[in-house]
Amino acid sequence: MSALRGAKNLAGIGMTSQRTRARMVERLREQGIADARVLGAMAAVPRHVFVEEALASRAYEDTALPIGFGQTISQPYVVAKMIETLAAGRAGDRPLGKALEVGTGCGYQAAVLAQLANEVYSVERIQALLDRARRNLLGLKLSKLRLGYADGRGGLEKAAPFDSIIVAAVAEGVPPALLQQLAPDGRMILPLKSRDGGQRLVLIERARRGITETQLDPVRFVPLEAGKA
Numbered sequence: 001m002s003a004l005r006g007a008k009n010l011a012g013i014g015m016t017s018q019r020t021r022a023r024m025v026e027r028l029r030e031q032g033i034a035d036a037r038v039l040g041a042m043a044a045v046p047r048h049v050f051v052e053e054a055l056a057s058r059a060y061e062d063t064a065l066p067i068g069f070g071q072t073i074s075q076p077y078v079v080a081k082m083i084e085t086l087a088a089g090r091a092g093d094r095p096l097g098k099a100l101e102v103g104t105g106c107g108y109q110a111a112v113l114a115q116l117a118n119e120v121y122s123v124e125r126i127q128a129l130l131d132r133a134r135r136n137l138l139g140l141k142l143s144k145l146r147l148g149y150a151d152g153r154g155g156l157e158k159a160a161p162f163d164s165i166i167v168a169a170v171a172e173g174v175p176p177a178l179l180q181q182l183a184p185d186g187r188m189i190l191p192l193k194s195r196d197g198g199q200r201l202v203l204i205e206r207a208r209r210g211i212t213e214t215q216l217d218p219v220r221f222v223p224l225e226a227g228k229a
């Protein structure tokens with residue numbers, strides 16, 4: 001039953017069709033996303049599969065949408081921008097190497113990451129959301145993607161180190177465990193609270209000479225919470 005539903009949903013019709021998704025990708029290009037690998041990954045993942053049926057017709061709008069439990073699926077532009085930043089200057093069609101995502105949510109971003117990484121580990125602290133993400137991802141057959149139930153502030157020690165780390169929820173500061181699990185030449189992108197009460201994307205790079213931190217665009221994310229729920 002779920003496989004049949006998945007198969008029917010994957011192709012999409014009308015507002016969930018391949019053409020509507022191509023228009024979303026065209027808008028991302030107009031907004032400044034230039035890496036063809038990232039645009040290709042955004043074109044490959046059917047976002048409508050990750051939202052409830054009642055919202056499916058809005059899946060390709062450039063907006064965050066509710067996914068239950070007070071959480072949201074991230075805005076396509078922000079997903080593309082974060083991934084493009086991680087991939088920048090890295091060659092090949094798997095520029096993210098081994099990647100960790102904190103905050104699986106509905107699984108959308110994890111599916112995009114899986115297009116551009118050798119392996120993706122994604123952890124979520126709300127079990128019911130993780131179950132939903134597993135169902136959403138079923139039809140996509142992403143063998144490189146592994147999901148886990150964990151408080152992602154501790155990273156994922158057993159699979160570390162990671163070439164790329166992406167955090168989908170906002171914190172006050174960089175969780176130390178994530179910094180420790182970043183490989184040499186690794187990159188992490190995460191939203192952090194800024195002093196003015198807003199939020200900003202921050203890029204952390206581990207180079208031979210040490211850690212560098214670059215402030216990027218202002219954003220709006222749900223909070224990175226403690227413990228499992």
Ligand code: SAH
Pocket residue numbers: 071072073074102103104105106107108109110123124125126129150151152153168169222223224225226227
């Ligand atoms: N990546 C998702 C966005 C999810 S929203 C997408 O593709 O759209 C952020 C998610 O982070 C929520 O599901 C929330 O439950 C989760 N989260 C918050 N704090 C967390 C933590 N400490 N560890 C793991 N997940 C966390």
